[in-house]
Amino acid sequence: MSGGSLSNEVNKRRTFAIISHPDAGKTTITEKVLLHGQRLQKAGTVKGKKSGQHAKSDWMEMEKERGISVTTSVMQFPYRDALVNLLDTPGHEDFSEDTYRTLTAVDSCLMVIDGAKGVEDRTIKLMEVTRLRDTPIITFMNKLDRDIRDPLELLDEVESVLNIMCAPITWPIGSGKNFKGVYHLMNDETILYKTGQGHRIQDRDIIKGLDNPELDARIGDYAADLREQIELVKGASNEFDKELFLAGELTPVYFGTALGNFGVDHMLDGLVQWAPTPLPRETDEGKQVSATMPTFSGFVFKIQANMDPKHRDRVAFMRIVSGKYEKGMKMHQVRIGKDVRIADALTFLAGDREHVEEAYPGDIIGLHNHGTIQIGDTFTAGEKFKFSGIPNFAPELFRRIRLKDPLKQKQLLKGLVQLSEEGAVQVFRPLANNDLIVGAVGVLQFDVVVHRLKSEYNVDAVYESINVATARWVSSNDERKLDEFRRKAEQNLALDGGDNLTYIAPTMVNLNLATERYPDIEFHHTREH
Numbered sequence: 001m002s003g004g005s006l007s008n009e010v011n012k013r014r015t016f017a018i019i020s021h022p023d024a025g026k027t028t029i030t031e032k033v034l035l036h037g038q039r040l041q042k043a044g045t046v047k048g049k050k051s052g053q054h055a056k057s058d059w060m061e062m063e064k065e066r067g068i069s070v071t072t073s074v075m076q077f078p079y080r081d082a083l084v085n086l087l088d089t090p091g092h093e094d095f096s097e098d099t100y101r102t103l104t105a106v107d108s109c110l111m112v113i114d115g116a117k118g119v120e121d122r123t124i125k126l127m128e129v130t131r132l133r134d135t136p137i138i139t140f141m142n143k144l145d146r147d148i149r150d151p152l153e154l155l156d157e158v159e160s161v162l163n164i165m166c167a168p169i170t171w172p173i174g175s176g177k178n179f180k181g182v183y184h185l186m187n188d189e190t191i192l193y194k195t196g197q198g199h200r201i202q203d204r205d206i207i208k209g210l211d212n213p214e215l216d217a218r219i220g221d222y223a224a225d226l227r228e229q230i231e232l233v234k235g236a237s238n239e240f241d242k243e244l245f246l247a248g249e250l251t252p253v254y255f256g257t258a259l260g261n262f263g264v265d266h267m268l269d270g271l272v273q274w275a276p277t278p279l280p281r282e283t284d285e286g287k288q289v290s291a292t293m294p295t296f297s298g299f300v301f302k303i304q305a306n307m308d309p310k311h312r313d314r315v316a317f318m319r320i321v322s323g324k325y326e327k328g329m330k331m332h333q334v335r336i337g338k339d340v341r342i343a344d345a346l347t348f349l350a351g352d353r354e355h356v357e358e359a360y361p362g363d364i365i366g367l368h369n370h371g372t373i374q375i376g377d378t379f380t381a382g383e384k385f386k387f388s389g390i391p392n393f394a395p396e397l398f399r400r401i402r403l404k405d406p407l408k409q410k411q412l413l414k415g416l417v418q419l420s421e422e423g424a425v426q427v428f429r430p431l432a433n434n435d436l437i438v439g440a441v442g443v444l445q446f447d448v449v450v451h452r453l454k455s456e457y458n459v460d461a462v463y464e465s466i467n468v469a470t471a472r473w474v475s476s477n478d479e480r481k482l483d484e485f486r487r488k489a490e491q492n493l494a495l496d497g498g499d500n501l502t503y504i505a506p507t508m509v510n511l512n513l514a515t516e517r518y519p520d521i522e523f524h525h526t527r528e529h
């Protein structure tokens with residue numbers, strides 16, 4: 001294959017994920033995005049996430065539903081001249097560390113905000129994660145068909161709470177019952193909103209020029225208001241600047257309604273125009289691997305088990321960093337130093353799993369995993385480097401796990417360590433006692449673990465509450481200080497599933513005191529594999 005066609009494929013690709021607070025409209029916007037990408041005949045067919053009908057502890061039910069939702073784990077679709085990969089970020093009850101880690105595998109993010117609510121908790125957290133890589137962010141202010149907050153105030157809130165500059169690309173004309181459409185600041189055109197068009201691609205009804213008298217004819221008094229507002233907005237807000245966008249310092253902002261399928265295409269236009277093509281990735285040796293490097297490389301950022309009742313296996317999700325995947329090719333799995341032949345990588349086009357013939361940087365492929373692949377694993381064409389930047393994140397919820405049959409302690413530990421290698425939960429063993437502590441980012445993972453311990457390891461376990469607020473991985477440049485710390489803080493120290501030393505804090509105050517008291521010790525919120 002010539003280098004030319006690799007760079008063509010690379011230049012076409014945009015790989016992104018959606019960050020939002022539950023109910024802001026992620027699922028709805030995904031549907032409309034796929035409608036525009038012509039992956040769905042009719043919007044409204046993306047199933048997924050909660051139905052709200054199952055009890056939270058009913059893992060079998062969850063699994064059945066996940067069997068459906070997982071087909072939307074990764075979605076690839078064409079839009080204009082681009083090929084877009086949208087990676088699903090589990091929300092609601094299935095929110096987990098995977099949600100965070102997926103954000104380290106994309107090149108840009110779409111932030112969806114409910115225009116009536118503004119910036120919410122989950123969005124703040126997810127934005128923090130995107131900052132690890134200064135990922136470029138595009139913003140969609142949703143639900144304009146309802147009464148929203150003052151748009152300028154919304155932008156102010158994004159700027160001050162999320163610490164990112166806003167550059168409005170479109171500006172709304174009215175909202176709720178009076179939502180008339182948006183004015184596109186860069187194209188100097190007004191795009192009028194029609195109701196009842198949510199399920200199909202609609203022709204844009206465009207009026208060129210802000211001074212065009214047709215605007216007055218079509219939207220009456222709103223035209224004069226709009227002219228006034230745009231003057232104000234141009235004075236009060238930032239202009240779009242691609243460099244600042246690519247540095248994660250400025251976000252282009254679009255207004256619309258996902259439900260009404262209005263504005264989603266404007267946002268997609270911006271995405272394919274400005275969002276980065278597959279970015280280089282750094283290795284543990286500090287080397288950059290660019291997408292156009294001819295030899296194949298990629299890393300695993302997520303492992304999913306029992307995805308589909310029909311395929312009771314585990315699938316490792318790999319992001320391709322460089323070169324080309326071809327069916328049947330040999331890859332080198334760097335951590336274990338072995339070559340593996342990959343005959344049947346999967347892709348997840350809306351509906352069924354499909355086998356891929358070839359895939360390129362920015363694409364995600366699924367590898368069948370019988371327990372030999374771990375999160376963070378690098379695959380190459382034979383080179384020995386490992387990619388960095390696919391971390392573990394400190395859990396936010398903790399429980400003590402206890403056996404019903406104490407004789408199975410070994411099995412329990414083995415199960416927990418293996419499950420933690422898949423990245424859904426983490427396990428901690430305190431230095432000072434024989435407890436086993438499970439830590440997770442999302443609450444559903446606790447149920448998943450108990451269910452899987454039973455079905456895969458034949459271990460009956462139950463949880464007890466425990467007084468832990470947070471965990472931090474610890475390290476120090478000074479071995480002596482670390483030893484001293486290990487002695488003095490033993491009551492708060494534990495080993496994780498990979499035997500890394502971790503500080504377990506009963507309260508945030510305790511953690512803050514510890515960081516003050518031990519200035520030579522570094523407390524890390526993430527840990528590299």
Ligand code: GDP
Nearest residue numbers: 022023024025026027028142143257258259260
């Ligand atoms: P998610 O939790 O972020 O995936 O949110 P969903 O896409 O499931 O949306 C949550 C609720 O908001 C659903 O009832 C949607 O129908 C509704 N919704 C989403 N977008 C819009 C919109 O633009 N306007 C209105 N009125 N409702 C919306």
